[in-house]
Amino acid sequence: MTSINLTREEATRRSQMIDVSHYDVHLDLVGSKVNSETHFISTTTVTFRAKQAGSTFIDLRGEELLEVRLNGAPLPAKAYEAEYGIPLSGLQVADYELKVVAKIPYSHTGEGLHRFVDPADSKVYLYTQFETADAKRVFACFDQPNMKATYSLAFDAPADWTIITNGPTTVAPIEGKADAQTWSTEIDYPLSTYLIALCAGPYFEVTDTWNGELTEHPEGNAAEKVSVPLGVYCRASLAEHLDAERILTETKQGFDFYHRNFGFAYPFGKYDQIFVPEFNAGAMENAGCVTIRDEYVFSSKATHYKYERRADTILHELAHMWFGDLVTMEWWDDLWLNESFATWSAAISQAEETQYDTAWVTFANVEKSWAYQQDQLPTTHPISTDASDIETVEQNFDGITYAKGASVLKQLQAYVGRENFFAGVRRHFKAHAFSNATFDDLLASLAESSGRDLSFWAKQWLKTTGINTFAVELDTDDAGVITTAQLVQRGETLRTHRAGVGIYNLVDGKAVRTDRIEMDIDGESTDIPQLVGRKEQDIDFLLPNDDDLTYALIELDSKSLEFMVENIDKFADPMARTLCWSAAWEMTRGGTMRARDFVALVARGAAAETELAVLERIVQQAASAQSNYADPAWAKESTLRADALLAGTQDEDPERSIVFAQALAKIRLTEGTRAFLQDVLDSSDDEGLRWYAIAALAADGALDNVPAAIDAQLARDNSATGHQAAVRARAAVNTAENKRAVWEEIVEGKLTNRELTSKLEGLTYPGADELLPTSEFFDVAEKIWASQSTEIGLTSVTGLFPSWAISQQSLDEADAFLQRDLAGGLRRAVTEQRDRMARALRNRAVDAQEV
Numbered sequence: 001m002t003s004i005n006l007t008r009e010e011a012t013r014r015s016q017m018i019d020v021s022h023y024d025v026h027l028d029l030v031g032s033k034v035n036s037e038t039h040f041i042s043t044t045t046v047t048f049r050a051k052q053a054g055s056t057f058i059d060l061r062g063e064e065l066l067e068v069r070l071n072g073a074p075l076p077a078k079a080y081e082a083e084y085g086i087p088l089s090g091l092q093v094a095d096y097e098l099k100v101v102a103k104i105p106y107s108h109t110g111e112g113l114h115r116f117v118d119p120a121d122s123k124v125y126l127y128t129q130f131e132t133a134d135a136k137r138v139f140a141c142f143d144q145p146n147m148k149a150t151y152s153l154a155f156d157a158p159a160d161w162t163i164i165t166n167g168p169t170t171v172a173p174i175e176g177k178a179d180a181q182t183w184s185t186e187i188d189y190p191l192s193t194y195l196i197a198l199c200a201g202p203y204f205e206v207t208d209t210w211n212g213e214l215t216e217h218p219e220g221n222a223a224e225k226v227s228v229p230l231g232v233y234c235r236a237s238l239a240e241h242l243d244a245e246r247i248l249t250e251t252k253q254g255f256d257f258y259h260r261n262f263g264f265a266y267p268f269g270k271y272d273q274i275f276v277p278e279f280n281a282g283a284m285e286n287a288g289c290v291t292i293r294d295e296y297v298f299s300s301k302a303t304h305y306k307y308e309r310r311a312d313t314i315l316h317e318l319a320h321m322w323f324g325d326l327v328t329m330e331w332w333d334d335l336w337l338n339e340s341f342a343t344w345s346a347a348i349s350q351a352e353e354t355q356y357d358t359a360w361v362t363f364a365n366v367e368k369s370w371a372y373q374q375d376q377l378p379t380t381h382p383i384s385t386d387a388s389d390i391e392t393v394e395q396n397f398d399g400i401t402y403a404k405g406a407s408v409l410k411q412l413q414a415y416v417g418r419e420n421f422f423a424g425v426r427r428h429f430k431a432h433a434f435s436n437a438t439f440d441d442l443l444a445s446l447a448e449s450s451g452r453d454l455s456f457w458a459k460q461w462l463k464t465t466g467i468n469t470f471a472v473e474l475d476t477d478d479a480g481v482i483t484t485a486q487l488v489q490r491g492e493t494l495r496t497h498r499a500g501v502g503i504y505n506l507v508d509g510k511a512v513r514t515d516r517i518e519m520d521i522d523g524e525s526t527d528i529p530q531l532v533g534r535k536e537q538d539i540d541f542l543l544p545n546d547d548d549l550t551y552a553l554i555e556l557d558s559k560s561l562e563f564m565v566e567n568i569d570k571f572a573d574p575m576a577r578t579l580c581w582s583a584a585w586e587m588t589r590g591g592t593m594r595a596r597d598f599v600a601l602v603a604r605g606a607a608a609e610t611e612l613a614v615l616e617r618i619v620q621q622a623a624s625a626q627s628n629y630a631d632p633a634w635a636k637e638s639t640l641r642a643d644a645l646l647a648g649t650q651d652e653d654p655e656r657s658i659v660f661a662q663a664l665a666k667i668r669l670t671e672g673t674r675a676f677l678q679d680v681l682d683s684s685d686d687e688g689l690r691w692y693a694i695a696a697l698a699a700d701g702a703l704d705n706v707p708a709a710i711d712a713q714l715a716r717d718n719s720a721t722g723h724q725a726a727v728r729a730r731a732a733v734n735t736a737e738n739k740r741a742v743w744e745e746i747v748e749g750k751l752t753n754r755e756l757t758s759k760l761e762g763l764t765y766p767g768a769d770e771l772l773p774t775s776e777f778f779d780v781a782e783k784i785w786a787s788q789s790t791e792i793g794l795t796s797v798t799g800l801f802p803s804w805a806i807s808q809q810s811l812d813e814a815d816a817f818l819q820r821d822l823a824g825g826l827r828r829a830v831t832e833q834r835d836r837m838a839r840a841l842r843n844r845a846v847d848a849q850e851v
Contacts, residue, residue: 003143006143011146020048022149022150023045028042028043030158032124046097059085059140061136062080068080068101100140109791112129118236123236126200127276128197128198129279133193147192149193152185153198154183155182156177157181163199165183165289199274203234204234208248210252215259231273232247250315266321282313283316300686315345322429327432327433333384334439336405347410368407374398395828421446427445468493468552469555489521497521500547502515504542505540511540540559543576546576554583568580568604581617588843595628598625602621603640629840631847642664642670681697695729710726734771739763743773746800757795768804774805775802781801781817782822797826808841
């Protein structure tokens with residue numbers, strides 16, 4: 001048995017044997033406010049039926065098993081080991097009641113029941129995070145998605161706390177404890193264990209109600225008026241910064257869109273969103289009780305992209321109420337059904353319902369870039385992929401599962417038509433509500449609604465890996481008239497696409513689309529008869545995959561590439577412009593555009609970029625190009641990037657200037673950027689930017705007294721965010737002694753999840769390369785992985801891999817390390833980092849070539 005790393009095979013056997021019906025969970029959290037408190041008491045009573053005679057186990061990750069009884073009879077507790085769960089031996093076909101009482105430690109890694117003390121006011125906050133399989137860290141359960149049950153939840157907690165969970169709560173006094181109460185709720189619908197949630201503490205709250213109507217469709221439910229109570233929560237110290245009205249507006253817009261298109265009313269009664277501290281992910285879709293990282297409560301000036309990203313997150317989690325919570329995957333190999341659909345839903349609802357009407361432009365530049373990068377790694381995998389055990393699943397929360405999957409869904413929508421696509425989704429919800437379903441179930445619904453056999457589509461897109469590349473190839477006669485034109489598709493798997501080709505010309509100083517051709521692509525090449533007979537000189541620029549309908553890289557012909565480089569700032573349409581940026585970045589990563597030329601392109605075009613999310617992305621890419629892909633001698637001497645960022649800080653639009661200022665604070669400083677950041681410390685009231693300035697100046701050696709500067713800033717900003725920024729700034733100091741101390745702290749593995757990410761960021765701040773260990777990583781990586789949870793281990797291993805030492809020696813050491821017998825997750829993490837380094841080394845050689 002492997003309770004901690006449950007396998008698909010074991011999960012299948014267990015669900016065939018056991019039919020779980022109800023959990024009664026009682027947590028004693030009364031002592032949580034005491035700073036020395038490290039544990040809580042969990043009492044669980046599980047009712048289930050054994051459908052087959054035999055033996056199995058129930059999951060629990062506790063420190064001490066205090067009591068366990070099956071149908072009243074005690075079971076041995078002293079031999080309990082979390083690795084094997086609690087054995088349930090010799091079961092007969094019968095009904096059972098299992099009672100488990102356990103002492104369980106609070107988490108400080110964002111897994112299970114996380115406990116946080118706010119440095120701003122010393123108040124204690126709790127929240128749970130159970131995906132993928134961490135409900136077992138809080139209560140005894142069959143911790144797999146296809147064993148849904150109903151729940152009775154009760155929490156003893158301090159009387160001045162707020163308790164938020166999946167359902168509305170009732171409150172009762174605790175006899176003999178005047179300062180404590182019991183909050184209780186009943187969850188009378190079947191729900192997977194990973195979607196149960198608890199948030200507890202003195203949370204600040206804002207409430208509202210969404211009132212709307214479910215639109216009737218032939219495949220969905222009847223029209224009805226719907227009213228959903230809404231709540232938004234955050235820590236008390238963040239209350240003044242909580243822009244609840246904006247958050248609630250965007251939430252209501254999501255409810256409007258989904259009720260107009262999904263054909264099934266919101267199924268979970270109330271809908272609360274709780275902004276919680278030290279959260280590992282962006283958010284989590286607990287039914288009716290969504291947890292969101294509280295960095296999204298902006299306590300200092302935030303870029304436009306941060307607001308857009310937050311809205312995307314809000315809509316993503318709301319979509320999960322249907323995709324994942326109402327209809328849940330049978331097992332984690334269909335994780336993409338949850339995440340791809342939620343990502344696609346967030347983009348389309350954001351574009352059509354909110355102020356972020358260019359969300360698909362952001363998607364093309366951000367999500368797709370993530371997917372393209374992941375899909376070019378040696379560890380790439382199909383969208384619908386292996387999930388043999390939980391450790392493998394946790395590695396698959398990546399750019400394939402989220403972004404490539406969503407890109408493919410956008411392509412499928414274009415292929416079958418929007419209404420047919422939504423009709424299939426509605427059929428899926430209606431057929432599988434409150435139960436579990438597989439990809440085959442969804443595909444059947446989509447095929448029925450569209451009238452198309454989609455099995456070939458699924459095989460091409462979901463069961464294969466890799467990216468296709470599109471290019472337009474022309475032949476002309478002596479007069480320059482096009483005689484043949486083809487859209488060519490390259491790649492290991494040639495797929496069916498719905499794609500566009502855009503024709504752009506320079507008109508009155510703007511590059512505008514003058515014609516567009518849309519077609520179905522199937523095979524290596526597809527004729528474009530609409531181009532035949534035109535003069536090539538009358539076409540300035542040809543854009544394959546115009547409007548970004550499909551998932552494919554773009555290869556520009558030589559004339560179009562030259563036009564793009566010379567006119568990147570003149571493209572009027574933001575989608576066309578972002579596809580140009582994307583093409584240039586992928587060329588840089590692929591070694592067909594020099595890194596220094598990409599940096600120059602950004603330096604020239606950034607000032608004209610109107611899409612702030614894209615602007616933020618390209619300045620980050622320029623930083624990566626110069627740091628990782630450029631010849632080190634050129635990168636050290638060139639001030640092109642720094643000068644462009646410094647100029648951008650003077651932009652009259654404050655939303656634009658902050659993008660440049662924040663980027664400037666994360667690169668190696670020049671005389672001009674150093675003076676700018678020193679001026680930030682002298683005069684700026686932007687606390688977030690001030691913290692970045694301190695870190696940058698500390699790394700640069702430009703602060704006489706770093707501890708005093710940090711203490712002075714903490715006096716201004718004593719928030720949790722401020723304290724983590726202080727951790728980052730201290731770790732950024734570029735002395736051999738400091739870097740050694742930070743390195744050893746990370747390797748020791750006793751940091752909280754947020755301390756770890758802050759120290760890693762500071763450890764690798766510009767200027768640290770020659771002070772950081774290289775070969776030593778390969779001596780400690782296995783120890784780190786073995787002693788940490790998957791989440792923390794992955795963060796540590798990825799952050800400590802010597803990416804700062806780009807050399808053949810480092811590659812050779814990585815190759816030797818990978819010859820060892822390694823845990824699968826560790827092997828994957830090192831393999832990916834090794835591949836990124838190899839790409840950087842190749843691209844540095846390209847950049848150093850004369851042209």
